[in-house]
Amino acid sequence: MTNEEKTKKELSERFGFSTEQIRVTRARRIFLEVPYAQFRQVFEHVVNGMEFRHLCTITGLDDGDTLAFIYHLAHADGAVLNLQTRVPKANPVLQTISDIFPGGLIYERELVDLLGARVEGLPEGNRYPLPEGWPAGQHPLLKDWKAEMLDGVYPKKEVKSNG
Amino acid sequence: MANVKIPIGPQHPALKEPESFTITLNGETIIAMDVRLGYNHRGIEKACEERTYIQAMYLVERVCGICSHSHSTCFIQAVEEIAGLAVPPRAQYIRTIISELERIHSHLLWLGVAGHEIGFDTLLMYAWRDREVVMDTLAALTGNRVNYGMNTIGGVRRDISREQLADLLKAMDILEERTKYYIEVASEEVTLIKRLSGVGFLSHEDAVNLGAIGPTGRASNVDTDVRRDDPYIAYKDLDFKVITDTHNDVYGRTLVRVGELMQCYSMIRQLVAKIPDGPITVKAPRKIPAGEAFSRYEAPRGEDTHYVKANGTEKPERVKIRAPTLANLQSVAKMMENNRLADVPIIIAAIDPCFSCTDRMIQVNDIGGGPREIISWQALHKQSLEWYRKQGLDFKALNEKLRGKLS
Numbered sequence: 212m213t214n215e216e217k218t219k220k221e222l223s224e225r226f227g228f229s230t231e232q233i234r235v236t237r238a239r240r241i242f243l244e245v246p247y248a249q250f251r252q253v254f255e256h257v258v259n260g261m262e263f264r265h266l267c268t269i270t271g272l273d274d275g276d277t278l279a280f281i282y283h284l285a286h287a288d289g290a291v292l293n294l295q296t297r298v299p300k301a302n303p304v305l306q307t308i309s310d311i312f313p314g315g316l317i318y319e320r321e322l323v324d325l326l327g328a329r330v331e332g333l334p335e336g337n338r339y340p341l342p343e344g345w346p347a348g349q350h351p352l353l354k355d356w357k358a359e360m361l362d363g364v365y366p367k368k369e370v371k372s373n374g
Numbered sequence: 375m376a377n378v379k380i381p382i383g384p385q386h387p388a389l390k391e392p393e394s395f396t397i398t399l400n401g402e403t404i405i406a407m408d409v410r411l412g413y414n415h416r417g418i419e420k421a422c423e424e425r426t427y428i429q430a431m432y433l434v435e436r437v438c439g440i441c442s443h444s445h446s447t448c449f450i451q452a453v454e455e456i457a458g459l460a461v462p463p464r465a466q467y468i469r470t471i472i473s474e475l476e477r478i479h480s481h482l483l484w485l486g487v488a489g490h491e492i493g494f495d496t497l498l499m500y501a502w503r504d505r506e507v508v509m510d511t512l513a514a515l516t517g518n519r520v521n522y523g524m525n526t527i528g529g530v531r532r533d534i535s536r537e538q539l540a541d542l543l544k545a546m547d548i549l550e551e552r553t554k555y556y557i558e559v560a561s562e563e564v565t566l567i568k569r570l571s572g573v574g575f576l577s578h579e580d581a582v583n584l585g586a587i588g589p590t591g592r593a594s595n596v597d598t599d600v601r602r603d604d605p606y607i608a609y610k611d612l613d614f615k616v617i618t619d620t621h622n623d624v625y626g627r628t629l630v631r632v633g634e635l636m637q638c639y640s641m642i643r644q645l646v647a648k649i650p651d652g653p654i655t656v657k658a659p660r661k662i663p664a665g666e667a668f669s670r671y672e673a674p675r676g677e678d679t680h681y682v683k684a685n686g687t688e689k690p691e692r693v694k695i696r697a698p699t700l701a702n703l704q705s706v707a708k709m710m711e712n713n714r715l716a717d718v719p720i721i722i723a724a725i726d727p728c729f730s731c732t733d734r735m736i737q738v739n740d741i742g743g744g745p746r747e748i749i750s751w752q753a754l755h756k757q758s759l760e761w762y763r764k765q766g767l768d769f770k771a772l773n774e775k776l777r778g779k780l781s
């Protein structure tokens with residue numbers, strides 16, 4: 212049995228996911244979507260119990276009524292588990308995973324700035340990547356955001372250059 | 375003595391790119407460091423959603439000036455996977471050759487910068503002179519020193535001739551000989567060893583915890599390399615060693631990079647020996663079927679990742695890019711602890727940061743609106759002299775003096 216099949220089997224046996232839910236798209240690539248209520252439990256097991264110990268990054272997607280988040284977790288054998296979950300766009304709250312992956316902090320800050328996610332448990336610190344003074348409520352990666360929405364709002368004043 | 379906070383950047387003579395570090399000092403010793411990024415964010419992910427796949431590929435190639443081939447390959451691998459394209463083996467080999475040449479150019483560039491940051495400018499001059507060999511090779515193969523434009527969805531745009539392959543091998547011989555010299559310098563030159571040892575220490579546990587990747591991680595004995603662990607393009611056909619080191623400091627990061635250079639030369643020789651004949655591209659559809667793919671690539675600075683989601687149209691639904699420096703930055707704060715203020719530039723330089731890669735967002739308004747013309751080299755030269763004259767800088771007298779000396 213290949214490693215992908217083993218991962219698939221363990222996930223379906225432990226959490227009762229159907230084999231259609233767990234998609235192996237090619238060698239070393241596994242995709243799985245889990246409801247948010249179950250996300251933390253699956254995430255912890257995948258990292259600690261199944262040795263997917265490297266968080267490549269977190270992708271955020273504007274998916275209409277929901278925001279989707281994909282946590283790309285890599286195993287030392289080269290396999291990547293793309294663990295997706297979603298929260299309603301009207302109330303996009305999710306819990307931080309920076310307690311498990313301190314390096315994941317910056318990826319979560321990116322979700323906050325670019326998609327307007329609210330990450331609970333995120334320690335205070337510099338925002339990333341938008342500048343200070345960026346108008347509140349504007350999140351460039353939302354599908355309905357247009358650059359024109361900045362007209363007259365940002366930047367607030369012209370800074371005189373000396374060169 | 376009370377702690378002092380020193381802001382370094384976003385514009386600072388010691389830094390080559392805009393990034394901001396707030397360093398808390400006790401005397402000369404660094405207690406903590408805080409990073410602020412985003413000054414280079416150009417909106418590339420958002421811009422990709424408004425462009426066709428082929429346009430997005432050229433845009434993505436410009437995420438970074440050094441790892442341009444890394445980003446474009448990483449991106450189209452994902453697109454090709456979604457579209458189910460079987461890229462011809464010869465194209466895979468050509469992509470791999472450019473990929474390793476890019477690593478050689480990047481590592482030699484780094485070696486020079488590292489030399490410069492510790493006041494060893496002879497090393498800078500040597501390394502950058504030798505780097506011209508690989509830059510000329512890249513220019514001969516692709517037409518460009520950076521932003522090679524070799525990739526296209528479904529293959530590569532230019533073939534490599536037998537003569538070019540022969541020249542490539544000659545360049546490898548020159549570079550290998552020079553790199554052997556650098557290995558000698560790195561293992562015997564007392565100034566270099568003393569200056570770099572113990573500086574920017576990152577323990578193996580911290581490196582794993584903070585997700586350090588690429589040469590930064592490997593110098594703390596984190597044995598990962600996408601080329602071996604998750605092989606792509608032609609890497610599965612190659613025999614190579616993943617270089618790791620246990621020094622855990624800037625010295626270790628130097629040894630890893632010069633060691634990797636030697637592996638590059640060996641890999642390119644294997645590629646030249648094994649490159650199959652055949653077509654270099656397959657036809658790619660304009661519309662990519664709905665689907666998603668996650669692509670990884672070992673860029674010179676470490677693992678680069680691209681996630682692409684397609685919606686069945688000719689434009690991507692979402693493109694997510696995570697460049698290696700973003701993953702390594704968390705480790706930099708740790709490396710700074712208990713070092714001296716004077717070590718800041720070399721510690722930052724030692725992860726070989728690329729902030730242009732790391733940041734990708736905001737807007738250029740109306741770039742194509744103005745009048746355009748093609749001007750000759752002479753006219754451009756004249757225009758630049760006039761521009762400087764307007765700023766109050768006139769080099770006429772100096773130029774004449776120099777000309778007099780030369781003749």
